[in-house]
Amino acid sequence: MLSTELNTALQEIAEKLGKNSEQGKALSQFISKGFPTSKWEEWKYTSLKDFNDTTRNWFPQGEAQISSSVDWASCIIRSTNAHFTVEKPCQQKGIELLNFEEFIQKCPDFSTIWEKKNPILDQNSLFDLNVALSPQHWVIWVKKGVDVDQAILLKYVVNSLETASAAQSRLLIYLEEGAKLSLVEQQNSAGTADILSNYVQEIFVSNGAHFTYLKDQDFQDGVSHIDHTFIYQEEGSQVDTFTFSINASLIRNNLHFYINGPQVVSNLNGLYIPGENQLMDSHTVVDHRMPHSESNELFKGVLMGNATGVFNGKIFVRQDAQKTNAFQSCRNVLASSRATMNTKPQLEIWADDVKCSHGTTTGQLNEEALFYMRSRGISLPAARTLLLLAFVQEVINKVDHEVMRELLTEKIVAKIQQSVDLSK
């Protein structure tokens, strides 16, 4: 339940949006539900109870400061507090970066796809909040058969300046038939106060299209990032996601795959390394709605200090989805005796001719291995770091973008090393 003060503030905004507009309705829905608390099954370990009492600046300004450019990106997009700008335009034909309204005018056929989408939104009041308050609905549109030869870089930044704030960024990605796109997203923050970063991405991948999505989530402490990524895949398409949760006070990733056609491949890779006073939560859904498709899910976590980790992996195999292959694996290392990991694989299988497997493990570093390494002269912190890096390498090595792979390795090594040194 929202506090009276927050309730009044949001009601006022709802009036302005118009009670019957899509945004006004969404906000009313949010107001009636409030922020999720641990009483909500889907938010058992990730309570946002305190958010119900905090008044915020709901529309922080999106001042774009230009930062250093990179040479590997075909174009660079920036989202500062949910305001999108193009920092370096695309040279290649067949890619458009535009507002949703404009997009729908140019691509009226998309309306049918848009209306058909059917996400699982149980207990997700934050989705409503985003729809209601996002200042801009931005679209990346890749046209039929276009192979975007270099990755697009999206710099996602939230900036609280000096007041508690909330940014509601909303992005739509549409890959037409046979299109190919790799998106690299660097999520960062600035400012001195707390900020709620509530981000919705809806991604439509048409027949035979191929989409790669790499997220580097590296915020300051004080940032709570809630990420909703809903991916709709059609026949013969492939999507590979890589979610690296490196730093933030709180990260909740809702990563959903809806498999709406046969011969679909979905690869979900994730790595989270929360440290002292941090919580990282991955809620994934892979919904096999059609037959002959394949999903592979690999999530790994290193939990340091008094960190909390959550993994909830749902796989649905609907009655029509015969000959589905669905694999899930979640492995965690508690690098500190004060860290906690909560895992919950959830498989619902309605078809009878399928192959599904899942496995979750949570353990500590092998004491024998540590002694073995020390007996060869490797100090305890170095031995721990070496073992942890070996553990996370499996996920990092799957990234085929060399610059990003090196950058991620560097940041992950630095964070693990720092935490290991602190805890010795």
Next chain:
Amino acid sequence: MLLIKNLHASIGEKEILRGIDLEVKTGEVHAIMGPNGSGKSTLASVLAGREDYEVTEGSVNFLGKDLLDLAPEERAAEGIFLAFQYPVEIPGVSTTNFLKSAVNEIRKYRGEEPMDAVQFLKMFKEKMAYVNIDQSLLSRALNEGFSGGEKKRNEIFQMAVLDPKLAILDETDSGLDIDALRIVAEGVNKLKSPENATIVVTHYQRLLDYIVPDFVHVLYKGRIVKSGTKELALELEERGYDWIKSQVD
């Protein structure tokens, strides 16, 4: 080099070593033999610094330093090497990377400059030829999926690279067929010099056909109950441990 005096060690409430006295000088090879459960492996572990054991009494002096005061990695840097009875699998870390870390940490401890990649490679190649080990084994994750023989050969390779002053071989012969045993023993013999020393812990005399000891000690119930030269090992082979037990009990 190594002087052990009245060493007592326990695990939990159970006392396993009950007063060990042993002196090892440079250039010597000592064999520690004894029936199962006599404390052989415990002695090796205590010398290497395994923290499961608590030393309750006695002292261990290694090259003028109180060994018991040092962490396992400091002991390694001072020149102690334990070849494990069951080498541990380290997933995701190649032997090469593992040894690079080890060598440079040891050099740091000794106040020496780290080795660069070129120096490493050169040294590695020399040692590889020395113990006859294949490159493919070294680029794989350390000990992961290795056969028993490969693991032991890798231990000897590590020993060659780290060039210890005192090598302790803990039941290196266990799980080895006769060919692997010979290869491992050849490696150990090649690494022997007047400047270093070796302690061979073994249950059977077999290994001592290949690594010839200067002294043989029989450990029983946590004490050295008999010491002698290599002939003692042969006598044990022939008569078993029972005659020693009956002398002691």
